[in-house]
Amino acid sequence: MTTMHAHGISAGLPSGFEGRIFKRSGNGIEVTNAVAQFATFALPDEVGDFGGGAVQLMGNDDIFAVLFEYGAESVGTRLFAHPGIPRKLSGADFQPQVLRRGITGQAGTQWFFTESGRPFTFYAVLGSHARRSVLVPRVNQLLAGLSVDRVPAPAGTGAPWN
Amino acid sequence: MVALSVVLGVVVLLLAVLVAGLLRSHADILKALHDLGAGVGDPAGDAAHDHGADGRAAGPVSVPLTMGPALAADRDSTSAPAVVGVTPSGDALAVAPATSGGLTLLAFLTTGCATCAGFWEAFRQPDHLGLPAATRLVVVTKGPEREIPGEVASLAVPGLRVVMSSDAWTDYEVPGSPFFVLIDGGTGRRIGEGVANRMSQVAELVRRAEVDARAFALDTRPGRDVGLDGPQRESANDAELLAAGVLPGDPSLYPKSLEDLYGPPDARLPSATRHVHRAG
Numbered sequence: 001m002t003t004m005h006a007h008g009i010s011a012g013l014p015s016g017f018e019g020r021i022f023k024r025s026g027n028g029i030e031v032t033n034a035v036a037q038f039a040t041f042a043l044p045d046e047v048g049d050f051g052g053g054a055v056q057l058m059g060n061d062d063i064f065a066v067l068f069e070y071g072a073e074s075v076g077t078r079l080f081a082h083p084g085i086p087r088k089l090s091g092a093d094f095q096p097q098v099l100r101r102g103i104t105g106q107a108g109t110q111w112f113f114t115e116s117g118r119p120f121t122f123y124a125v126l127g128s129h130a131r132r133s134v135l136v137p138r139v140n141q142l143l144a145g146l147s148v149d150r151v152p153a154p155a156g157t158g159a160p161w162n
Numbered sequence: 163m164v165a166l167s168v169v170l171g172v173v174v175l176l177l178a179v180l181v182a183g184l185l186r187s188h189a190d191i192l193k194a195l196h197d198l199g200a201g202v203g204d205p206a207g208d209a210a211h212d213h214g215a216d217g218r219a220a221g222p223v224s225v226p227l228t229m230g231p232a233l234a235a236d237r238d239s240t241s242a243p244a245v246v247g248v249t250p251s252g253d254a255l256a257v258a259p260a261t262s263g264g265l266t267l268l269a270f271l272t273t274g275c276a277t278c279a280g281f282w283e284a285f286r287q288p289d290h291l292g293l294p295a296a297t298r299l300v301v302v303t304k305g306p307e308r309e310i311p312g313e314v315a316s317l318a319v320p321g322l323r324v325v326m327s328s329d330a331w332t333d334y335e336v337p338g339s340p341f342f343v344l345i346d347g348g349t350g351r352r353i354g355e356g357v358a359n360r361m362s363q364v365a366e367l368v369r370r371a372e373v374d375a376r377a378f379a380l381d382t383r384p385g386r387d388v389g390l391d392g393p394q395r396e397s398a399n400d401a402e403l404l405a406a407g408v409l410p411g412d413p414s415l416y417p418k419s420l421e422d423l424y425g426p427p428d429a430r431l432p433s434a435t436r437h438v439h440r441a442g
Contacts (some may be wrong), residue, residue, distance in 0.1 A: 002246040006254035016261045018244060022253035042262035042298055042347070045321060059263075 001145065007034035008118070009067065010117040012145025014038050014138060017063075024049075028067050033069035038142055040064075050100050050123055058106065059152040060128035063135055065142055067122050072151075082113040086122060099125065107132060116150040168423045207400045224343055240352045242345040243334075245302055247327025251317035255325050257300050265367060270331060270341040272303060273313045277359055278340050282317040284361040292365035294345035304328045 001012045007020040019038040026032045036050055041062045047054045051064045058064060074080050094107040098121070107129035112120045122143070123136060126135045242260040245268065249255050259266035269285075271278040284291060285301065293299065301318065305307045305328040318324045334343055334355075342364050344354040354371030359363045408414060414422070 002244050002256060004246050004254040004256045006248065006252060009254075011254075013244065013246070013258075016258060018256045018258035018262070020253060020255045022249075040258075040261060042264060042266070045323065053215055 008149035008151060009034055010147045011036060014141040017142060018043060031071060033071060038065045051125060052101065055101055055103060055125050058127040061133055062072050062127035063138055065124040065139060067120055067146060070119040075114060075117065079112050080114045080119040084113060085115050085143060085146055086111045088140055089136055092138050094126055094132050096129055105129060115148040118148055118151055143150040242350060242352050245300065245325050245327055245330040247305060247325040249324055250311040250318060257325060259345040259347055262298065262347035264347050265294065266345045266347060267297055267299050268343040269301045270336045270339055271301055272339045273309055273317060277338050281340055281361060285322050286319045291361055294370055297368065300325060302327060304332050306330060342367065344368055
């Protein structure tokens with residue numbers, strides 16, 4: 001298992017997965033956060049945060065997954081109330097209607113949670129809903145290797161003399 | 163006076179025991195070295211003296227010698243492990259060429275070598291590289307501990323996939339830069355590797371490797387030209403047989419022995435010779 005790490009996210013990649021952990025360059029106004037994308041097929045250079053441009057390339061036995069970080073203002077909201085990364089998904093967690101891009105035959109799942117004080121969503125797509133019994137264990141392997149570092153306290157919240 | 167003599171005698175005796183012990187230890191070391199095949203003089207000469215304690219000839223003993231890092235048990239010369247590292251901008255990137263489906267060309271470059279400069283320049287025009295369509299190009303430099311990310315970033319044109327990973331250089335046993343490795347994701351194997359001075363040489367390497375892979379049926383990806391299959395293949399075979407005068411029920415379609423296939427043993431060679439002459 002190979003391990004990649006950037007922007008406070010570590011991923012131990014199961015065999016056959018490739019991935020990237022990045023932050024999009026900001027425009028000076030909006031704040032960008034970490035995005036981690038994983039796939040069992042060659043990720044194109046230009047992929048939308050949630051797989052646009054990639055999920056169309058998936059074969060039946062392929063998996064695409066993304067760990068997407070939201071802004072700190074989301075911490076404590078109801079949507080992100082679930083504590084910790086989901087570690088064990090089942091076939092029933094994947095549904096065709098959860099897909100962001102409705103491609104026939106595929107199935108998806110999405111979870112919102114807070115890990116190490118950082119708000120995330122985990123979104124995964126299976127190349128074939130019918131093959132979920134084979135593919136979901138591989139998604140769980142990927143989830144088992146994910147970890148998130150706690151973000152250091154921002155400047156200005158330290159000792160009063162700072 | 164007597165006491166002094168006694169003390170002196172005891173000291174001499176102790177020294178004698180100490181020297182005897184050292185000589186014994188030295189002899190044990192020499193014997194062990196001799197058993198391992200090391201010794202003074204020509205090891206090939208005077209074999210009569212080269213006997214172990216059990217009387218067998220004590221020939222040279224091979225001592226395992228390992229150079230460089232140990233290879234994983236599942237490694238071989240065609241394996242294609244994942245390339246995991248960081249980009250010059252600090253993002254993490256992992257490329258799994260063995261499972262990507264298509265061709266992946268790994269270009270191991272440095273920022274310092276003069277020959278590499280030509281490739282960095284060539285990669286600024288990705289449409290003019292001459293590589294087969296859908297070939298994924300990945301530049302691999304050494305990690306940030308060996309290369310300056312800013313220098314790598316200044317050489318890499320936007321859109322060029324660059325991974326900084328010293329481990330990848332070890333995994334692929336890269337002898338120096340520039341070095342190129344071509345991987346067929348359909349089979350998960352390295353199908354070509356080598357050095358080149360110009361991009362045109364790399365393109366030729368890729369083209370040859372791709373042709374070889376196709377010829378040996380290494381490429382089984384869907385969508386590729388793998389010939390006819392199913393009913394179309396059967397129809398094509400029927401057409402070939404009919405054109406050769408082999409009709410349904412022909413005895414040659416139902417061989418019962420090797421002779422039915424190849425003819426009598428003494429007739430095989432002339433038949434082959436005629437074939438060669440006809441073909442020539």
